[in-house]
Amino acid sequence: MKTSGKHVIRPATLEAIVDAAVRLLNVNIGASLSEIAIHAGIGRATLHRHFRDRNDLIRFIGTRCIEEMNAAVLAVDAPDKPAIERLRSMFVEVAPLGDRYNFLRLERRRDEGVRQAYNTQLGWVDALVEDLRAQGEISREVPVRWVTAQIDQLVWTAWQAVAEDYLSAAEASELAMRTLLNGLKD
Amino acid sequence: MKTSGKHVIRPATLEAIVDAAVRLLNVNIGASLSEIAIHAGIGRATLHRHFRDRNDLIRFIGTRCIEEMNAAVLAVDAPDKPAIERLRSMFVEVAPLGDRYNFLRLERRRDEGVRQAYNTQLGWVDALVEDLRAQGEISREVPVRWVTAQIDQLVWTAWQAVAEDYLSAAEASELAMRTLLNGLKD
DNA sequence: AGGTCGTGATACAGTGTTGTATCATTCTTG
């Protein structure tokens, strides 16, 4: 965000911008600043007052999403809990942030800063996977990258299922756990 | 593609355009026609000779990808084979088309024609899932949409694993089967 | 109530992309 802004942004204005931007950019990364302003219910000039340019806006949203993810993950990170419980908590906590999460997945391809922060997050997941292996919940025959890719996809699928209203949040989390650990067989 | 073109496109030119466009648009849907032409090793004017406009190009690629997917799926569609074998064949045949497949996944959000063709494809997968359920390979407790979503993701993940060179094509297909049916547990 | 400050609206120039037209060049085909 523009650092030396003469104007101070109103909280309501900022939240409207972030929400509209995440929503629109998830569907179409090429959404114009006009569209974003309109959907946020603000003037385009206000956008430019607080964000130097388009890239500044996107980067701000990126770091904002990462912060929210970090907060969610931190709430789960109790080393004494069994790995499987931490996994379940992660699905429960992170899946509701699905739209923010997906924004990061899309943006990491374009922004180096987002990519690095995202990879740091993956490091946390790597450690979780290692614990899951150590406790025999996941086979050592399966490459770690495959496991993290599955978890990554399951978070997004679980959010979509809830967003499309064919599963409750609790059901989606359980189904994600089952898919990862036991598959979909009878 | 422009129907009443005075010029006839050379096969090599067309293939170069399609390949470059799929590759670039997968990374960045906003890639300019200039970029695409350069990466295809052709002049930008040639692009405009054969495609009325950007949308025409994208739609052509969309239908092209769908045709390739149809051909791959058709080769698998032997009603006498057990459902589980058809599933395995699908991973083997479709995963190598991962980049084309991903283009469709991205584009179905923007183009109504692509969306419809894509949904038709999903209908084929729905039928496969139904067979898998009938033969007890997949539990009826799991919603069909969840299963199709998993298959969708697994195709893409398998292709990525091969593209990133940490699994062979055969390993990726087997791991996709295992993940879907038995999970990653020991 | 009045002053301050964030906001909306508008105008403007700069820029990159798009689509068309034209001509020279290269490739294909008979």
Place this chain on the structure above:
DNA sequence: CAAGAATGATACAACACTGTATCACGACCT
């Protein structure tokens, strides 16, 4: 080899988006 056709290169106008500046309005605070 020669004719025809596809392509490359270039110039051009139209267009949308971006970023800046300016002024009037309205919300918030004391």
